[in-house]
Amino acid sequence: MTFASRGANMPRLADFNQRVVLETIRRQAGDVSRTELAELTGLSPQTVSNVTRRLLDSNLIRETGRAATGPGKPRTMLRLNAGGGFAVGVHLDPLVIDFVVVDVSGAMVARGARTTPTVGSPRHVLSAIATSIKQILRKAGADHTAVMGVGVGAPGPIDHANGVVLDPPLLTGWRNVPVVADLGQRLGLPVMLEKDVVAATIGENWARLSDETASFLYFYLGTGVGIGAVLDGQVLRGASQNFGEVGHLVVAHDGPRCTRCGRVGELGPLLEPTSVVADGVAAGVVAPPASAAVDDVDARFREIWDAAENDSAAGNIVENYISRLAVGVARVTDLLDVREVVFGGPYWSMMAERVLAGMPATLATEAVLRSVGSVRLSASRFADTGGAMGAASLVLDHALSVRPDFLSLRP
Amino acid sequence: MTFASRGANMPRLADFNQRVVLETIRRQAGDVSRTELAELTGLSPQTVSNVTRRLLDSNLIRETGRAATGPGKPRTMLRLNAGGGFAVGVHLDPLVIDFVVVDVSGAMVARGARTTPTVGSPRHVLSAIATSIKQILRKAGADHTAVMGVGVGAPGPIDHANGVVLDPPLLTGWRNVPVVADLGQRLGLPVMLEKDVVAATIGENWARLSDETASFLYFYLGTGVGIGAVLDGQVLRGASQNFGEVGHLVVAHDGPRCTRCGRVGELGPLLEPTSVVADGVAAGVVAPPASAAVDDVDARFREIWDAAENDSAAGNIVENYISRLAVGVARVTDLLDVREVVFGGPYWSMMAERVLAGMPATLATEAVLRSVGSVRLSASRFADTGGAMGAASLVLDHALSVRPDFLSLRP
Structure with a gap:
């Protein structure tokens, strides 16, 4: 992208204000009146009236009755028409593929998962994904015409412009896989691809209410x-x-050697289940995993976290993990x-209690910007489904969100 | 900041398009016609005509005669009216304070510098800065009424909302110094404060032409x-x-111990002149500096880089420096x-040739995203004045740039 600035005109302005009003309605905790919308958006009552009329005509919002919100006469309240459409989210992880169907409000209406096939070509996996998408849409009772699109979150790096998964280190055999073209053809639906963690972050951002902080880091585990x-x-x-590539940040002077660049102490290898399980086996906390397969390692990794409460060797491994993460x-x-x-991420719920208890003290001494204020730690609102919910939000975000460049006249 | 979305109206739209047209004129390498502006901005010829009329009336642009740019009749060409106003930039560095005066096009019209006082309170330093600003404005022949404001780049962290320098580690004795209020009172001009490297980045971004890449990293040395x-x-x-705090990133498993967090191998301490000079002294490349003062250390640091051409011990120190930076x-x-x-930064010109020759090979093996494309390395267009030019650009950027939130109705 270069610096070509594009102007705006009145039709773009009208579309922009429509998105602003829709987003303002969507981000309220409750229903909202036209008078409140004018206050919240800075738009004139006349503009709000015109815009809400168009949104009602498009079935994107609906009236929910009258409420007495202040002195004057009761006001007609508005809310998002959640049933106006559906979006599918797919999170392609080395261990498991998660599926969700959400409505226009971003609420989950169906959920599914399948183990990621470890044999067969990527094309075979994409065929299985397409089958699962058709199944979950039937389960959700979503008519094909009401489905706005499919979002896919995949391990990076990706070629976003062409919808291609390039060469993710943890997804064996995937190299230059045209996910968007392949799934689009199989499903006859628009497909959007993002790097998994970017998708999860878009989902988290999409779901925030108007009074929440608009600057945050999303950390995927x-x-x-x-x-x-x-x-x-x-x-x-x-x-x-x-x-968002942080796996090669060095955070310690010991630890496993990175198989890619040969360094010790990198964040990715230190936090990888494989290396934590190796430590656990060496310390006698767990038995060696049945195989090097991700699911066998995953089981032992969870055992170590479970054992940390009562076993001091497991406790040390976990404390070490948290301090490196910090x-x-x-x-x-x-x-x-x-x-x-x-x-967020599949391991977060297992780790939440200990991380939230142990990390603030480390951060208070480690952070250079502590004079600016402390860092607030919280959990993704989607628990273990952040990847798939984020993928679904790609479709909603594209169709409905206010973006700063939305006003600009396209070349 | 929270997620409150603000709408836009027609007066904001008119102001926005005016900024878009001004920015498009400014970012062209040469003069530009109204017809070209319509193509570049996507705006209608009628809108471009109205907007350029307003810009001409405000003395922000001027006509430069007619040129035959294609088949039809010769077109009247437009360019920025560079002499329409002035901005002052101040870069407060631990070693030296740089001053520039720029015109509206961002071109430097005067330049000055003074050694940063190492004795006396910050208030005393600010008094000296105000005196220097008055001197350089006289030198530039800039009438007080034509001065749009003063930008200050200072080491972080800063309290931006209140215009206060908080507690920069390299600026001894500076703690909660109200730079904006103090200088504003002394000068009777608007004053803007940013962290030094952020200011330099804004300056680099401000100066780019329309066909340059709009995503880049600025690395200050x-x-x-x-x-x-x-x-x-x-x-x-x-x-x-x-x-932009990167000083505590660990990039090696040896090197000086960080005086703040006690780790070895951190980028900031490894690249600090003090530690490089200590290596040079240990290797017999340079004599110990006369004192620990920044200017004495600075002189020895430059000696090492000068010696690297012919002295293999100095060459090793420099190669090591470049590989850590990489x-x-x-x-x-x-x-x-x-x-x-x-x-950019004061040490860049001394390092440029060797860094540009040596770094690409390291990056090609180190970068995880190499499958996405290689990383292009270049020099700041401002050579050693990037800090002060960036500070001046704060004033121009605020007054003239297109910002995505510019359309929004303010609360």
Whole structure:
């Protein structure tokens, strides 16, 4: 992208204000009146009246009756018409493929999962994904015509412009796989692809209410680690939509050797289940996993966290894990200057209690920007489904969100 | 900041399009006609005609005669009216304070510098800065009424909302110094404060022409190191405007111990002149500096780089420096997913040739995103004045640039 500035005209302005009003309705905790919308958006009552008329005509919002919200006469309240359409989200993880169907409000209406096939070509996996999508749409009772599209979150790096998964290190055999073209053809639906953690971050951003902070870091804890970032409500995607590679940040002077660059002490290898399980086996906390397969390692990894409560050797491994994670969080929050970190990914719920208890003390000494304020830690609102919910939000975000460039006349 | 979306109206739209047209004129390498402006901005010829009329009336642009640019009749060409106003830039560095005066086009019309006083209170330093600003404005022949404001770039962290320098580690005795209020009172001019590297990045972004890449990393090499980032034309400032702390990234398993967190191998301490000079002294490349003062250390640091051509011990120190810098660049370009790095700061010109020759090979093996494309390395267009030019650009950027939130109705 270059610096070509594009102007705006009145039709773009009208579309923009329609998105602003829709987004304002959507981000309220409850219903909202036209008078409140005018106050919240800065738009004139006349403009709000025109815009809400168009939104009602398009079935994007609905009236929910009258409420007495102040002195004058009762006001007609508005809310999003959640049933106006559906979006599918697919999270392709090395261990499991998660599926969700959401309505226009972003609420989950169906959910499914299947183990990621470890044999067969990527094309075979995509065929299985297409079958699962058809099944879950039937389960959700979503008519094909009401489905706005399918979002896919996949391990990076990706070629976003062409909808291709390039060469993710943790997804064996996947190299230059045209996910968007392949799934689009199989399903006859628009398909959008983002890097998994970017998708999860877009989902988290999409779901925030109007009074929540609009700058935060998203820290994904799964088979791999990655981050996403939102500054002033805008998700950072990077020049090639591959934002958030943090696995090679060095956070310690010991630990496993990175198989890619040969260094010890990198965040990714340190937090990988494989290396934690190796430590657990060496310390006699768990038996060696039945095989090197991700699911066998996953089981042992969870055993170690379970054992940490009563077994001091397991406790040490877990404390070590948290302190390394804390150093990574400090470095990245300092770099990006964000004051809030949201944790997500399949391992988060297992780790939440201990991380939230143990990390603030480390951050208070590690963070350079502590004079600016402390870093707030919280959990993703989607628990273990953040990847798939984020993927579904790609479709909603594209169709409905306010984007700063939305006004600009396209070349 | 929260998610409150604000709408736009027709007066905002008119102002927005005026900024778009002004920015488009400004970012052209040569003069531009109204017909070209319509093509470039997507605006109708009628809108371009109205907007350029307003810009001519405000003396922000001027007509430069007619040119035959195609088949039809010769077109009247437009360019920025560079003499329409002035901005002052001040870069407060631990070693030296740089001053520039620029015109509306961002071209430097005067330049000055003074050694940073190492004795006396910050208030005393600010008094000296105000005196220097008055002197340089006289030198530039800039009438007080034509001065749009003063931009100050200072080491972070800063309290941006209140215009206060908080507690920069390299600026001894500076703690909660109200730079904006103090200088504003002394000068009777608007004053804007940004973290030094953020200011330099804004300046680099401001000066780019329309066909240049709008996503890049800015890497500042001075007494301290820091980064700035621009994604899709937007400068990342962070939640508290303190974006870009990279000094504590670990890039090696040896090196000096960080005086703050006790770790070895951190990027900031490794690249600090003090530690490089200590290596040089140990290797017999240079004599010990006369004192620990920044200017004495600075002189020896430059001697080592000068000696690297013919002295293999100095050459090793410099190669080591470049490879550590390369690891830092790889980690941050991967994290932010940018494909271009611009180097600046007072040490850059001394280092440029060797860094540009030596770094690409390291990056090619270090960068995780190499499958997405290689990272282009270049020099800041401002050479050693990037800090002060960036500070001046704060004033111009605020007054004249297209910002995505510019359309929004303010609360």
